[in-house]
Amino acid sequence: MMISLMPSTPSAAAADTPSAGHPATVELARQHAVEVLTRAAVPSPDVDAELLLGHVLGLGRGAVQAAAITGRVLDAEERTVFAELVERRAAREPLQHITGRAAFRSMELAVGPGVFVPRPETESVVQFAIDALRAVPIPRPIGVDLGTGSGAIALAMATEVPNAAIYATENSVEAFIWARRNFAESGADNATVVFEHLADAFHELDGSVDVVISNPPYVPDDAIPRDPEVRLHDPSAALYGGPDGLDVVRHVSVTAQRLLHRGGTLIIEHGELQGQAIRELLTADGWHAAATHRDLTTRDRTTIAIR
Known part of the structure; x- marks a missing residue:
């Protein structure tokens, strides 16, 4: 996608750009950044x-807003x-690559080049897995995340269902490095x-597994993201899933059938137009009660089936 840049007026640029000789306030810096972005x-x-100001100043977003109101001055550095x-x-460049962190549910994960940045919509997908694990009537339910990337889904399950x-x-070397770091930082034993x-x-x-979840690459090879x-x-390996986007979903179906006990739950994240195709795929593979659920934007996002 080509980015069309709208020129600012000279007066706005002059007003918002801090001069080298005069310290800028947080509010002036914020206003200028908003204009540029x-x-x-x-x-x-x-x-x-x-968020970028907070990263520079070591502050949360609310504290940045307070600093803007109180007229805090930024030093030259x-x-x-x-x-x-x-x-x-x-x-x-993704905000998360710049700050090195990505928020996901109650966690902050280390991310950067080579790993898929976790998305807000996946937070609702993992809720299905958390609910399913909590409903298992044994002291130590087992959950598996296939293709964990940064570790977001697995660590959300581990920290929110600590008895599981x-x-x-x-299997990506670059992503595995980030995942291993996040698992270590989480302290989830x-x-x-x-x-x-x-x-x-x-x-x-x-x-023996109770819940299998996966956010596989599901973008069709010829569908280039905008x-x-x-x-x-x-990373391309985290995006593209073959001609119809479902190549890895097929592997997930086979692996999950092997891992899950009868009555276990499979949860798959997918694109908004893939629900029917995935339900048909899973049903053909012998799964039961395949159903697709919408995310908070009312787009089809998650398909669940029973072993």
């Missing part, structure tokens, strides 16, 4: 400006660093991550 078509320029970060974001045993697999292709994962658990943050920065 808006011209670059960044989707949420005000939020991103405040803070101004320089902030300007560099705004320039990177205006070039459509959670296992995750990842009930979570295990291994470097292995999901088709070969956890044979020792065959027939957003530069996705198209240019998310």
Whole structure:
């Protein structure tokens, strides 16, 4: 997608750009960043400006807003660093790559080049897995995350269902490095991550797993994402799933049948137009009660089936 830049008026630029000889307030820096990010078509320029300021100042977003109101002044180094970060974001580098962190449910995960940045819509997908684990009538339910990426889904299950045993697999070297770091930082001693292709994962658990979840690559090969943050920065292996986008979903179906006991639950995240195709695929594979659920934006997002 080509980004169309709208020129600002000279008076606005002069008013908003802090001069080198005069310290800028947080509010002036914020206003200027919002203008720059808006011209670059960044989707949420005000939020991103405040989060970048918070990253530079070591503050949360609310504290940045308070600093803007009270007239806090940025020193020369803070101004320089902030300007560099705004320039990177205006070039459509993902915010999470710039800050090195991604929020997911109650966690903050380490992310960067080589790993898929977890999305807000996946928070509702993992809720199905959390609910299913909590409903298992045994002291130590078992959950498996196939293709964990940063570890977001697995660690959400492990931290929010602490009596569960959670296992995750990842076969991208770059993503596995990030996952291993996040597993270590989480302190969740009930979570295990291994470097292995999901088709070969956890044979020792065959027939004993209660919940399997996966957010596989599901973008069809010829469907190029519009957003530069996705198209240019998310790893291709985490995006593209073959001609119809379902190649990895087929592997997930086979592996989950092997892992789950009868009555166990499979949960798959997918694109908004893939629900019917995935239900048909799972039903043909012998799964029961396949059903698709919408996310908070009313788009089909999650399909669940019973072993």
